[in-house]
Structures are given as structure tokens and as C-alpha cells.
Amino acid sequence: MKGYTWRISLILIFIIASCVYLTPTLVDTLPTWWSGLLPKDKIHLGLDLQGGTHLVMEVETQKAVEGSLELIATDLEDSLNSQNLRFKRVARLGGDKVQLTLYDRGSADKVQAMVKKKYPDLEALPVFDEGGFVNMQLRINEKEAQVRKDRAVAQALETIRNRIDQFGVSEPVIQREGLNHIVVQLPGIKDPKRAIELIGKTARLEFKLVDESVNAATATASSVPEDDELLYEKRTDPATGAVSETPLVVKKKAMITGELLTDAQIRIDSQYNQPYVAIEFNSTGARLFDQVTAANVGKRFAIVLDSNIYSAPVIRERISGGSAQISGSFTEKDAADLAIVLRAGSLPAPVKILQNITVGPSLGRDSIHKGLMAGLIGVLLVVSFMAMYYKISGMVANFGMVLNILFLMGALSALGATLTLPGIAAIVLLVGMSVDSNVLIFERIREELRLGKTPHAALDAGYDKAFLTIMDSHVTALITAAVLFQFGTGPVKGFAVSLSLGIIINLFTSLVSTKVIFDAFLERVHVKRLSI
Amino acid sequence: MELIKKTNIDFIGMRKFSFLASGIMAIIGILGIIAIARGTANMGIDFSGGTSMQIKFAQPANSQAVRDALGKAGIKEVELQEVTGGNQILIKMHKSTGKSADAVSDALKAGIPGNSFTVESSTEIGPSIGEKLKQDTLVAVALSMLGIIIYIAWRFDFKFGVGAVVATMHDVLAMIAVFYVLHREVNILFITAVLTIAGYSLTDTVVVFDRIRENMHKSLKDPMLIIFNRSINETLSRTIITSVTTFLAAVSLFLFGGEVIHDFAFALVVGVVVATYSSIFVASPIVAVWEKKAVEVEAA
Numbered sequence: 001m002k003g004y005t006w007r008i009s010l011i012l013i014f015i016i017a018s019c020v021y022l023t024p025t026l027v028d029t030l031p032t033w034w035s036g037l038l039p040k041d042k043i044h045l046g047l048d049l050q051g052g053t054h055l056v057m058e059v060e061t062q063k064a065v066e067g068s069l070e071l072i073a074t075d076l077e078d079s080l081n082s083q084n085l086r087f088k089r090v091a092r093l094g095g096d097k098v099q100l101t102l103y104d105r106g107s108a109d110k111v112q113a114m115v116k117k118k119y120p121d122l123e124a125l126p127v128f129d130e131g132g133f134v135n136m137q138l139r140i141n142e143k144e145a146q147v148r149k150d151r152a153v154a155q156a157l158e159t160i161r162n163r164i165d166q167f168g169v170s171e172p173v174i175q176r177e178g179l180n181h182i183v184v185q186l187p188g189i190k191d192p193k194r195a196i197e198l199i200g201k202t203a204r205l206e207f208k209l210v211d212e213s214v215n216a217a218t219a220t221a222s223s224v225p226e227d228d229e230l231l232y233e234k235r236t237d238p239a240t241g242a243v244s245e246t247p248l249v250v251k252k253k254a255m256i257t258g259e260l261l262t263d264a265q266i267r268i269d270s271q272y273n274q275p276y277v278a279i280e281f282n283s284t285g286a287r288l289f290d291q292v293t294a295a296n297v298g299k300r301f302a303i304v305l306d307s308n309i310y311s312a313p314v315i316r317e318r319i320s321g322g323s324a325q326i327s328g329s330f331t332e333k334d335a336a337d338l339a340i341v342l343r344a345g346s347l348p349a350p351v352k353i354l355q356n357i358t359v360g361p362s363l364g365r366d367s368i369h370k371g372l373m374a375g376l377i378g379v380l381l382v383v384s385f386m387a388m389y390y391k392i393s394g395m396v397a398n399f400g401m402v403l404n405i406l407f408l409m410g411a412l413s414a415l416g417a418t419l420t421l422p423g424i425a426a427i428v429l430l431v432g433m434s435v436d437s438n439v440l441i442f443e444r445i446r447e448e449l450r451l452g453k454t455p456h457a458a459l460d461a462g463y464d465k466a467f468l469t470i471m472d473s474h475v476t477a478l479i480t481a482a483v484l485f486q487f488g489t490g491p492v493k494g495f496a497v498s499l500s501l502g503i504i505i506n507l508f509t510s511l512v513s514t515k516v517i518f519d520a521f522l523e524r525v526h527v528k529r530l531s532i
Numbered sequence: 533m534e535l536i537k538k539t540n541i542d543f544i545g546m547r548k549f550s551f552l553a554s555g556i557m558a559i560i561g562i563l564g565i566i567a568i569a570r571g572t573a574n575m576g577i578d579f580s581g582g583t584s585m586q587i588k589f590a591q592p593a594n595s596q597a598v599r600d601a602l603g604k605a606g607i608k609e610v611e612l613q614e615v616t617g618g619n620q621i622l623i624k625m626h627k628s629t630g631k632s633a634d635a636v637s638d639a640l641k642a643g644i645p646g647n648s649f650t651v652e653s654s655t656e657i658g659p660s661i662g663e664k665l666k667q668d669t670l671v672a673v674a675l676s677m678l679g680i681i682i683y684i685a686w687r688f689d690f691k692f693g694v695g696a697v698v699a700t701m702h703d704v705l706a707m708i709a710v711f712y713v714l715h716r717e718v719n720i721l722f723i724t725a726v727l728t729i730a731g732y733s734l735t736d737t738v739v740v741f742d743r744i745r746e747n748m749h750k751s752l753k754d755p756m757l758i759i760f761n762r763s764i765n766e767t768l769s770r771t772i773i774t775s776v777t778t779f780l781a782a783v784s785l786f787l788f789g790g791e792v793i794h795d796f797a798f799a800l801v802v803g804v805v806v807a808t809y810s811s812i813f814v815a816s817p818i819v820a821v822w823e824k825k826a827v828e829v830e831a832a
Contacts, residue, residue, distance in 0.1 A: 058660075354657070354661050355655075355658060355661050356633075356654070356656040357654070357655045357656075357657075358633075358651070358654045358655075359652070360652045362588075363652040363653050363792075367792055370789055370790030373788050374785045374787070374790075374797075378780060381780040381781070381784060382777045382780055382781060385776065385780060386777070389773065421793055425785055425796060425800075426728070428781050428782075428784065428785050428789075429781055429782060429785070429800060431781045432774075432777045432780060432782065433732065433774070433777075433778055433781075436774040439770050440739065440770055440774075443769055443773075447766075468742060469739050469742040469743075472687055472738045473738045473739055476680055476683060476684070476696075476731065476734040477731040477732070477735050479676055479679040479680055480676045480679075480727055480728070480730050480731035483672050483675050483676040483679065483727070484676075484724065484727050487668045487669070487672035487675075492720060492721075492723075492724045
């Protein structure tokens with residue numbers, strides 16, 4: 001019976017630690033002396049309890065690979081032109097190839113040498129003749145494609161994080177899941193629709209020349225020349241809300257892209273009181289813009305975002321200095337969001353929303369309230385049952401249960417785990433199960449007492465005999481909890497965290513905490529009969 | 533206080549009835565699993581993909597009005613469920629409907645103009661996620677069962693491991709059977725409840741097994757069936773009491789936990805009852821019959 005001081009100290013330390021970790025959650029404003037070392041984080045509430053939006057997005061990584069092949073094709077075209085090598089066409093072929101069509105073998109050899117130097121990562125397929133032309137194919141191999149896909153997801157993650165930061169959501173969760181999924185959690189958000197639009201916009205900004213030689217009104221996607229494309233300019237009438245679409249034929253090749261931007265800000269046009277987005281180019285962009293505008297005065301320049309034309313103003317004069325503006329029929333919100341996505345950069349590939357769960361704040365409050373209520377009633381029922389059935393020993397078991405809940409909440413808070421509604425349910429269920437170990441012990445003690453042992457001996461034998469059973473039952477329960485944790489997502493994970501922590505803590509309280517009370521009591525007081 | 537005095541009930545002797553009852557339960561459960569696999573069960577949208585919304589109206593709104601408003605906007609094949617109290621309606625659409633939560637909001641705004649509403653929650657899930665979830669769930673169930681067999685086979689012996697897993701599978705099947713027959717929704721929370729009960733059921737079973745092992749060491753001469761019966765009887769009061777406390781906790785979740793976890797709590801309540809039954813009437817009798825056969829073969 002000696003050596004219970006360390007056990008009592010351990011329990012006291014756990015109690016104090018739990019209280020310290022729970023203080024930020026329970027106290028609204030922390031006192032000034034609460035120094036930097038003490039924990040300040042409240043228990044994180046899951047979105048189901050505080051309201052908010054949970055998104056799972058898939059980055060369409062194949063599109064990123066295709067996009068980079070397009071870039072390579074354009075770049076090759078430029079290099080061939082600048083070196084005066086004659087070619088028929090350079091184009092992306094399928095999802096993983098670029099094809100160069102040349103007129104003769106001689107230039108093919110030169111091109112091959114150049115390509116090898118410029119794109120060592122690409123695999124050059126054997127040259128073949130077809131219809132009087134010489135075809136060269138460059139293939140991006142599986143490994144290289146995977147690297148690019150991977151980079152696309154990492155970049156998308158970064159861009160989305162930037163956008164959300166600028167949008168202003170406190171404590172967002174933005175993380176990668178698996179190969180190409182991104183999980184975004186926005187707690188307590190008021191306008192989820194706007195946020196989702198902002199996050200999901202690819203935001204590829206391009207400046208393209210309008211091809212006035214084609215009649216846009218009668219053009220169809222198939223009738224426009226090969227290096228042109230048909231796009232639409234959408235305008236919303238601010239008074240009626242009606243949307244009008246104006247077709248425009250533009251050059252496929254972008255003169256300038258959004259990568260060359262350094263800044264984008266929302267401004268208000270003082271004359272018409274209309275919001276617009278002012279953009280600033282970096283030095284390369286400024287030089288390009290200067291050149292392009294100088295060479296195309298009098299022509300129309302389309303500002304294209306994700307294949308939609310925002311506006312297509314006529315270039316009146318050469319624009320130098322590196323700043324321009326995008327106007328359109330914006331509301332102030334639209335313009336602000338556009339500025340954010342332009343500042344944060346474009347997504348390397350489009351994203352698709354696979355899962356969108358939004359919980360309103362009132363439902364969350366309601367859930368917490370009901371969950372706690374159910375928990376309280378459950379605790380009261382179990383406490384009174386145990387007190388009735390096992391009398392004073394039952395109260396010791398109840399004390400153990402209360403310690404369980406306290407330790408569990410403390411641990412959740414210390415680990416920064418997230419409390420979800422199923423998590424609360426797990427805790428309530430644990431209330432029922434946590435007395436189990438004590439029931440096992442008490443039933444053993446009763447058996448021993450029936451055999452005529454003294455309270456002391458019966459107590460020790462009860463704990464001894466129940467020990468292995470308790471271990472076995474806890475380990476098996478822990479196996480399922482661990483599997484739930486490994487494979488669960490969202491609320492299930494929250495449930496598994498509460499459950500597995502609860503099981504481990506329960507092992508401690510039932511074998512150490514309640515035992516020490518009996519030990520301490522029996523040593524001081526000479527009892528003739530156990531109240532059990 | 534003592535609910536159960538020393539008992540001497542022949543549980544193993546009742547195995548004919550209990551195996552029959554459990555067999556029927558298990559068959560319904562398997563039918564339920566087939567229905568789940570074929571997608572004909574009442575699948576939650578987290579598995580099937582689709583959209584669900586919980587909408588709270590300012591004034592009472594009946595589901596027919598909502599159905600009409602949605603129908604006008606071309607949103608058909610919706611399941612509506614009125615939530616008692618608070619003018620709330622649950623709207624569920626499977627992926628084939630292909631309509632987003634925004635479309636539903638717009639349709640309701642246009643179709644029921646006089647009654648303003650707030651969207652309490654909305655869930656949109658793409659079908660690919662559902663498939664992944666289904667697979668992960670299957671892997672999770674299989675892995676936990678395997679882990680348990682290995683652990684119990686190591687702590688006891690292989691027969692006990694199998695007995696524990698059969699009893700656990702029985703509980704899983706029984707819970708599925710109840711949900712299938714009552715046409716309740718099978719969603720991720722239900723699966724969570726099932727796995728939780730699997731853990732709980734094992735705890736229950738292991739306690740009885742521990743006692744059997746202890747008694748087997750104590751009296752080597754007694755016939756198997758008697759040792760098994762004695763062990764179940766000796767642990768009976770513990771089994772009942774733990775079930776009562778867990779049941780009380782689960783029932784309070786069921787009654788007071790709110791709409792969101794209503795089905796989840798219901799699954800827990802059913803599970804606690806089934807798990808208690810199986811640890812007495814399924815797990816041990818199986819091992820007992822098996823052990824008895826083994827002993828007879830040895831004797832012959």
C-alpha cells in the first residue's frame with residue numbers, strides 16, 4: 001500500500017495540466033498575467049459546430065501538362081522563326097506530345113539538335129515522313145509529366161492560400177490530400193458562394209488582339225481561321241440585370257499574360273462612378289505592353305480572363321509606363337474579387353469542386369447546445385445509476401469518469417484536435433463505457449467478498465484479476481479506433497480522435513486513479529465492510 | 533444493490549434458438565449489404581453523390597409547396613423530409629438530378645416568394661468521392677477485423693479469434709439489417725456507428741472469453757460446455773450493467789442530441805443491444821461447439 005504519493009501527484013499534475021489547457025476555452029478574456037508560455041488556443045470546433053464551408057477540390061492536373069506543352073509549342077515556334085528555320089506548323093498532339101511539321105530532312109536535323117539542347121527533359125521520337133512533310137514528335141514522359149502535375153497541385157495550393165488570405169478568413173485550413181485533391185475549410189464564413197467562386201476561378205489573364213478581318217457576328221467556332229478563336233464578351237446591364245453576349249474573334253496567341261503583373265487594385269472611375277481594376281506590369285510586361293500597343297494603334301485589344309472577354313478597347317496610342325486598367329460592367333464586389341485573383345496569380349490548372357459542405361452558423365450553435373445537453377443528461381443518468389448500484393464505490397467510479405472527461409477535453413485542447421459533433425457523441429458514449437472497467441473490478445471484488453475475503457484482500461484481488469481483461473478489452477477497442485482514425489475523413493476522424501484518446505485515458509483512470517482512492521482510504525480508515 | 537444474483541442459466545443449451553435468430557438477422561443483413569452494393573438501399577449522398585440541403589423557413593411551409601416550387605424549376609426526383617419543429621425541411625437529391633444547392637435556393641426563392649428562408653446546411657458531393665469513401669470504408673472494416681483476429685488469436689487462440697470476429701460481424705450485419713428493414717439512411721455516420729459498436733461488442737466478448745480462459749485453467753476436468761456456461765453466468769451481471777450504462781448514454785444522445793445525429797444515435801442504441809446479445813448468445817457458443825468437437829475428435 002505504499003508508494004501512492006507518486007500516483008496522486010501524477011493525477012494532480014494531469015488535472016492541473018488539463019485545467020490550464022482548457023482555460024482559454026472556458027474563459028472569455030485571459031488575464032494579463034497569462035504569459036506567453038501558457039496555451040492560448042481554444043478547442044478547435046469542427047465546421048459542423050461553428051458553421052462554415054468545407055470544400056474538396058480536384059486539380060485537373062492533366063490540363064496543367066497540356067498547358068505546359070502549349071507553352072513549349074509556342075516557344076519552339078518563336079525559336080524556329082528567330083533562327084529562320086522553315087516549318088509548316090508546331091502544335092500539341094494529344095495529351096503528352098508536341099509535333100513539329102517541317103518541309104525537309106535538312107532542317108529537321110538542325111531542329112533536332114536545337115530541341116535536344118533546349119528541352120533535354122523531353123523525349124524525341126524518331127523522325128518520320130508523312131505526305132511530303134517531315135514530322136518530329138516530342139513526348140513528355142510519364143515521370144516528367146508526374147513532376148509537372150505535382151508542381152501544379154503545389155502551385156494551386158499556394159495560389160488558393162494567397163487568395164483566401166487576401167479575402168480575409170480567419171483560421172482557414174488549406175491542405176493537400178492524396179495526389180491531386182485540395183481540402184479547404186473556411187470556418188464561420190458569411191458568403192460561401194462568393195468565396196467558392198473566388199477560390200475556383202482559374203484567373204488566367206491574357207491580352208489578345210482582335211482579328212477584325214473576320215465577321216464575328218456570323219463566325220462559328222469551326223469557321224474561324226486556325227490561329228484565331230471565337231470568344232464572347234459578357235455584359236450585365238446594371239439596371240435590368242440582363243446579360244448580353246457579344247461575339248469577338250481574337251488571335252489565339254496571347255500577346256501578354258497575367259504572369260507579368262506585379263499588382264492589381266480596385267479603383268473607382270471618378271467620372272462615371274464605375275469601379276475598375278488598375279494593373280501594374282513588371283519591367284518585361286511593361287516593355288512588351290509598350291511594344292504591342294505601339295505596333296497596333298487603332299486596333300482592338302481584348303482583355304481575356306478564363307476565355308471570357310472583359311473588355312476590348314481600341315488602342316488609341318502607345319501605352320508606356322507599365323500600367324493599364326480593366327474595366328467592364330463590374331459591381332464593386334466583382335472588381336474587388338478580380339483584383340484579388342489577379343494579385344494572387346492564376347491557377348496552373350482548373351479546379352473542380354468535388355465536395356462542398358456548408359453549415360450555417362445557427363445550425364452549428366444548435367448542434368453544440370444539443371450535444372452538450374445530451375452529454376449532460378447522459379452523465380447524470382450514468383452517475384445516478386452507478387451511485388445507486390455500487391453506493392460509495394460507485395461514486396469513486398463516477399469520480400473516475402469525471403476525471404476521464406476532464407483529461408479528454410484537456411488532451412483534445414493540448415493536441416489542437418478538432419471537436420466535432422460526432423466527437424461529442426463519442427465522448428458521451430465513452431461516459432457509458434468508461435465506468436465499464438470499474439464495473440469489471442467491482443464485480444470481481446464482490447465475488448471475492450462472497451468468498452469471505454477481507455475488504456483489503458478482496459480489493460487487491462479484484463484489481464489484479466480484472467487487470468488483464470481490462471487491457472484486452474481496451475486494446476481491441478483501440479484497434480478499431482485506430483483504423484477509424486486512419487481511414488476516416490472529416491467528422492469521422494474527429495470521432496476517432498475522441499474515441500482513441502478516450503480509450504487510452506480510461507485505461508489510466510480506471511487502473512490508477514480509482515485504485516489510489518481505495519488504497520488511500522483503506523490505509524487510513526480501518527473498514528469492516530466495503531460499500532459496494 | 534444487486535440486479536442479478538448468482539445465476540445458472542444454460543446459455544449454450546439455447547444455441548439452437550439463438551443461432552436461428554442470429555442466422556435470420558445475418559441473412560437480412562447480407563441482403564442489406566447486397567442492396568448497398570447495388571445502390572438500391574437508402575444511401576446517404578456521401579456515398580452516392582448528390583446534394584442535400586436543410587432549409588429553415590420563416591413561416592410554416594409544407595413539403596408539397598416546396599416540391600411544386602422545385603418542380604417548376606425542373607428539379608424533380610427529390611426526397612423531402614419535414615423536420616419536426618422550426619419549419620425546417622430536408623431536401624435530398626441524388627447525383628442523377630445534377631442540380632446544385634444554388635439551383636435549389638433560386639427555385640425556392642422564385643417558387644415560394646412570400647416565405648423567406650435560410651439555408652441551414654448544404655452538402656454537395658461528387659460521385660467520385662463517394663466511390664473512394666466506399667472503398668476506404670471496406671478497407672477499414674476489413675483491416676480492423678483482421679487486426680482483431682490477430683490480437684485475439686495471440687492472446688487466446690485462433691478459435692476464440694474467429695468466435696470474436698463472427699460475433700462482431702453478426703452485430704454489424706444486425707445493425708445493417710435493422711437499418712435496411714426500417715429503410716433508414718446509410719451514410720458515413722452510420723458506418724462510424726457500426727465500427728464503434730464493433731469495438732464495443734469486442735470489449736464485451738473479450739471479457740467473457742477472459743473468464744472462460746481463467747476457468748479452463750482452473751478446472752481442467754469439467755466438460756467444455758459447463759465451463760463456458762459458468763463463465764457466461766459469472767460475467768453476466770457485469771455484461772448487463774455495462775450495457776445499461778452505455779445504453780443510457782446512447783439513449784440520451786438519441787433523445788436529446790438533435791436532428792443531425794439522430795440516426796447515428798439510433799444506430800448506437802440498436803448496436804448496444806445487439807452487441808450485448810451477441811457476446812452472450814453468439815460468441816461463446818460458437819467457440820464452445822467448436823472446442824467440444826475438437827475434444828471429441830481427440831478422445832476418439
